[in-house]
Amino acid sequence: MAPLVWLVTGCSSGFGREFVHEILKSGDKVIATARRPETLEDLKKAGAAVLQLDVTWDQERINETINNAIAIYGQLDVLINNAAYVLGDFRDAFETNVFGPLKVTKAALPHMRARKTGTNVFISSISGWSGMEFNAGYAGTKFALEGMAESLNREVRPLGLRTLIIEPGFFRTDLLSQGNLKTTESSIPDYAEASKAFNRLLAEKNHAQAGDPKKGVAVVVDLVRQEGVAKGKKVPVRMALGQDAYEVIKGKCRKTIELLEDWKDVISGTDLDA
Secondary structure (H helix, E strand, C coil), X not given: CCCCEEEECCCCCHHHHHHHHHHHHHCCEEEEEXXXXXXXXXXXXXXXXXXXXXXXXCHXXXXXXXXXXXXXXXXXXXXXXXXXXXXXXXHHHHHHHHHHHHHHHHHHHHHHHHHCCEEEEEECCHHHCCCCCCCHHHHHHHHHHHHHHHHHHHHHHHHCEEEEEEEECCECCCCCCCCCCCCCCCCCHHHHHHHHHHHHHHHHHCCCCCECHHHHHHHHHHHHHCCHHHCCCCCCCEEEECHHHHHHHHHHHHHHHHXXXXXXXXXXXXXXXX
């Protein structure tokens, strides 16, 4: 298999950094990006090309950056939309988690369509299946991202392009650290104690998560390269990562099927009479 060229957003920490190391280990080429390129010096020394990319930039600037990235190796085979914003202002979360991947993917697609090959990977979350209390903004972005990616898959699959939606549970990264997590206590008295408890839960989970990011990114790289755990298998559009993600998704599917069966007559009864 000829070496692939990958571009990864959000490489200053967490999954992004692990992706770069795993991709280089596979023998492929990778362009690591971040808002602050000075945080990528060690990745550059390891063999990655590095570029500044802030997914909240306007479309024109992102187009220019992606074109510059493609010029480095002459092609782009895999785009990993990894940059994410956890808690805080709703608009900021949607700008980074939804419109960011939309703009970066939009910039990369003309190149992929012209070559009739390419894979777009979207790093979503277990929150794209189940919204937690006091997490509406983040969950909303992940539900939106997954709907967008599903639609994209239907549009580009006939052109030879692939789409992967990755749904990790809690993995031991810096995602819940104070630098990435902006928690606030509810100003509504009815929610005050519950929001404090939720913030304590997040603080307790920080660096105590069960998921191993090295194992998680290795699975994603295997899915893209269709080797290792994915060898000889049909690669799905969606892939959950982590035992917690498995349990949450399985539980929601089971409850959804039960609901549909319990209310089948009511649901079906709203069609026009024959």
